[in-house]
Amino acid sequence: MMAVAAAQKNREMFAIKKSYSIENGYPSRRRSLVDDARFESLVVKQNKQTVLEEARSKANDASLEECIQQAKGDHVPAEQKVELQDEQPSLELPVEDEYVAVDDIETEAPFDTNAEPADDEVPTKNDYGLTEDEIVLSNAASESPEAESAMQRAALVVRLKEGISSLGRILKAIETFHGAVQHVESRQSRIEGVDHDVLIKLEMTRGNLLQLIRSLRQSGSFSSMNLLAENNISVKAPWFPKHASELDNCNHLMTKYEPDLDMNHPGFADKVYRQRRKEIAEIAFAFKYGDPIPHINYTDVEVKTWRSVFRTVQDLAPKHACAEYRAAFQMLQDEQIFVDHRLPQLQEMSDFLRKHTGFSLRPAAGLLTARDFLASLAFRIFQSTQYVRHVNSPYHTPEPDTIHELLGHMPLLADPSFAQFSQEIGLASLGASDDEIEKLSTVYWFTVEFGLCKEHGQVKAYGAGLLSAYGELLHAISDKCEHRAFEPATTAVQPYQDQEYQPIYYVAESFEDAKDKFRRWVSTMSRPFEVRFNPHTERVEILDSVDKLETLVHQMNTEILHLTNAISKLRRPF
Numbered sequence: 001m002m003a004v005a006a007a008q009k010n011r012e013m014f015a016i017k018k019s020y021s022i023e024n025g026y027p028s029r030r031r032s033l034v035d036d037a038r039f040e041s042l043v044v045k046q047n048k049q050t051v052l053e054e055a056r057s058k059a060n061d062a063s064l065e066e067c068i069q070q071a072k073g074d075h076v077p078a079e080q081k082v083e084l085q086d087e088q089p090s091l092e093l094p095v096e097d098e099y100v101a102v103d104d105i106e107t108e109a110p111f112d113t114n115a116e117p118a119d120d121e122v123p124t125k126n127d128y129g130l131t132e133d134e135i136v137l138s139n140a141a142s143e144s145p146e147a148e149s150a151m152q153r154a155a156l157v158v159r160l161k162e163g164i165s166s167l168g169r170i171l172k173a174i175e176t177f178h179g180a181v182q183h184v185e186s187r188q189s190r191i192e193g194v195d196h197d198v199l200i201k202l203e204m205t206r207g208n209l210l211q212l213i214r215s216l217r218q219s220g221s222f223s224s225m226n227l228l229a230e231n232n233i234s235v236k237a238p239w240f241p242k243h244a245s246e247l248d249n250c251n252h253l254m255t256k257y258e259p260d261l262d263m264n265h266p267g268f269a270d271k272v273y274r275q276r277r278k279e280i281a282e283i284a285f286a287f288k289y290g291d292p293i294p295h296i297n298y299t300d301v302e303v304k305t306w307r308s309v310f311r312t313v314q315d316l317a318p319k320h321a322c323a324e325y326r327a328a329f330q331m332l333q334d335e336q337i338f339v340d341h342r343l344p345q346l347q348e349m350s351d352f353l354r355k356h357t358g359f360s361l362r363p364a365a366g367l368l369t370a371r372d373f374l375a376s377l378a379f380r381i382f383q384s385t386q387y388v389r390h391v392n393s394p395y396h397t398p399e400p401d402t403i404h405e406l407l408g409h410m411p412l413l414a415d416p417s418f419a420q421f422s423q424e425i426g427l428a429s430l431g432a433s434d435d436e437i438e439k440l441s442t443v444y445w446f447t448v449e450f451g452l453c454k455e456h457g458q459v460k461a462y463g464a465g466l467l468s469a470y471g472e473l474l475h476a477i478s479d480k481c482e483h484r485a486f487e488p489a490t491t492a493v494q495p496y497q498d499q500e501y502q503p504i505y506y507v508a509e510s511f512e513d514a515k516d517k518f519r520r521w522v523s524t525m526s527r528p529f530e531v532r533f534n535p536h537t538e539r540v541e542i543l544d545s546v547d548k549l550e551t552l553v554h555q556m557n558t559e560i561l562h563l564t565n566a567i568s569k570l571r572r573p574f
């Protein structure tokens, strides 16, 4: 608790309004990007577990009689309705706004007659406990009386142990709860002690469905009873932003490396620097989707820092940076955005990127959590810091600053192939599990941040952490470190630290090759749905229905028609 109070105080001093770690009591003196991320995963898991357990114990309190009573009669009397709600309080799965049910994902749950039952199909030891799907359902039902009486389509898998005739009792129970059976399928079970597995698709009110599940669980004739998610019952995916404006909620900071918190930070002893950081952090926290990015009047000291990094990178890039970086750097110089006597403003940089790849910027107060940071990339939005590293350490700084973003990230975000790669990492992160986020951020780390690539047999840098830190750039191309071939599956589990120069770097054959490999690897991830970014609406669409796919196919047909026309026009004789 002491640590939390101290962190709270630090937060006030430094105006950190949203920090995942601080809000959850992470000891502010522990300093590692990786530990910090693990801590986030752990807290999320623990919270989820607590919520599930609470809901299960609540569910166990309700007796069968009560349930059946409530289900009888067309209308549940008002007093009982209240009681019902008391039993199923609103269950907020997440800490803060992470991990809430995704309420608009529809999932198909096919009844694969050959499939062995998965271990996790068996809900709990205590057979009338709620599974996660049921908690999501109960969550949806407890939102309002209307939500509770809303019709819900669902699929149940019941394993019968006393002969197929108990199916009759189940159907009767469904009738009692005013459900409509749409489909029934049965098969001989391969599970010992079970004679039949039955799949029942039905429709009934959410409230009744929960009661039905409870009452079936309490009967001794079934070995297990499972609800499979169907229309509008959410899959167990974490919440993620569906529209670019929702990134206003995706600005959680890591605690490490704030000058107020970390004695090793180059700015720790510098009061003026700390005050400046506070001012600039305020701008990021106040920023909302659609706002112009506020202009910063950089001080002479800040401009001096910029000039020294800019000039060195300008000297080193021709020899050590990849071709795509060099090309974009040149364009930025031609447009007078990259000049040595002033820092580029985020707004002009954002306008530049938008013209080239559709990427845009929004200001960030510091190092963001991987989940929040990656989510924005899905929308082709890069969350960029706006403060400048301390003047005493131009060659390398332990946290991202605007020089790192501008010199390291921006040139490549203007390259179409690289922009696409960045967005794909972002899209893959939406709704990913905590473990997968950890893997994705590790891949991001060894590619976008510290990647090397081949060019005419030579090794060149494309990682932003190398192109903004000439100290590390020279180290990465020296023989003091190890170079390995980029392979997403192995790269994703390579431990790393962000305190010092990296001991290992990964070398990609090319961006296109890295993208190909990444795509193949991502397709092995667990997310049960595919997403797509619609640039016209700035919305991420979940591709989970035939209708949505059909619309897309129509769009693609139109494009193919235009392409075919283009070919025939080009072929036309003079």
Ligand SMILES: C[C@H](O)[C@H](O)[C@H]1CNc2nc(N)[nH]c(=O)c2N1
Pocket (backbone or CB within 6 Å): 364, 366, 367, 368, 369, 370, 373, 374, 383, 384, 385, 400, 440, 441, 444, 445, 449
């Ligand atoms: C995704 C991965 O963890 C990566 O290192 C992120 C983390 N958070 C960040 N936050 C900011 N502001 N800038 C960055 O470059 C990053 N990089």
Ligand SMILES: N[C@@H](Cc1ccc(O)cc1)C(=O)O
Pocket (backbone or CB within 6 Å): 033, 395, 396, 397, 398, 399, 400, 401, 403, 404, 449, 465, 468, 469, 498
């Ligand atoms: N080391 C980089 C900045 C940086 C630090 C930490 C990060 O996670 C990312 C970037 C530089 O000096 O430019």
Ligand SMILES: [Fe+2]
Pocket (backbone or CB within 6 Å): 400, 404, 409, 449, 464, 465
């Ligand atoms: Fe970065």
